[in-house]
Amino acid sequence: MSRPVVTAPKPQRGRPRDPERVRRILEAAQRHFNQHGLERASVDAIAAEAGVSKMTVYSNFGSKEGLFQVVVRDRTAPVVAGFPGTGALDPGQPEQALLAIGARFLALARGDDALGALRSVYGVAGAQPEVCRAFYKEGPERVNGELAAYLRRANSAGTLKVQHPLKAADLFLSMFLGSAHIRGLLKLEMPDTRENKALLREAVRVFMAAYGA
Structure with a gap:
């Protein structure tokens, strides 16, 4: 499991934060949220594993939901x-x-960080709309926007014919989110390198056939 990127939560009054302590809390929280989900994860257990008090967790993150948001963001x-x-x-x-x-x-999309974040967010869909909204904006929406910006430039250069760049970008990226992606979310066997390369070539071929100038 990769180590979460430590970003400072919203500042609280009181003693200055200890970055190492925050890192331990986030690592413990990531493991517990992965194993138990938001509802069943215990702040007491997270605090104990991180070697801090329960009040330390609350003073740094405000609530279990606040801690979950930081874990997903990181x-x-x-x-x-x-x-x-x-x-x-x-x-x-x-x-x-x-x-x-x-x-x-x-x-x-096939990496542990992305799959783990998706599993966590899916588990709170509906109950934590602000978490889901933030994840979508900083993840899928941003990536789709980056690709759409390139497609606009290619359309202006005359090398692609793309009337609706955002829709075209969504279609291209969606070709990588099929059955193998679902297998990853379910922690089943993933495709090997040869299969991934074949999927990549076919996705580009289909896209160029549809949008090539």
Whole structure:
């Protein structure tokens, strides 16, 4: 399991925060939320594993829900950060750009951080709308927007014909969220490298057939 990225929660009054203590709380919380979900995870158990008091958890994060939001945010951040900046990709070479974008997105979507964050968020859908909204905005919406921006540039360059960039971006990324993605969410056997490369080539081929100039 990868170590969560420690970002400072909303400042509270009182003693200054100890970054190492915050890191231990977040790591313990991530494990407990993964194993038990938001409702059944115990703040007492999280505090005990982190080696702090229950009041320390509350003074740093306000509530169990507040702690959950920070855990989800910190799991989402490295996933989105790993998506390639599309501004550097050549709009004159859309096939190569889509291969690069698709390969990175596929690796991210199949990674433990992304799958773990999705499992956590799905578990509180409806009960924690602010968590779900934040995850969607910082994750899927941001990635889709990055790709749509590239598609607009390729359309302006005349190498792609894309009337609705956001819809086209959504269609392209959705091709990597099929049965194998569901298997990952269910912690079943995942495709090997050969299968992933074949999926990538086919996704780019289908997209270019639909939108190629």
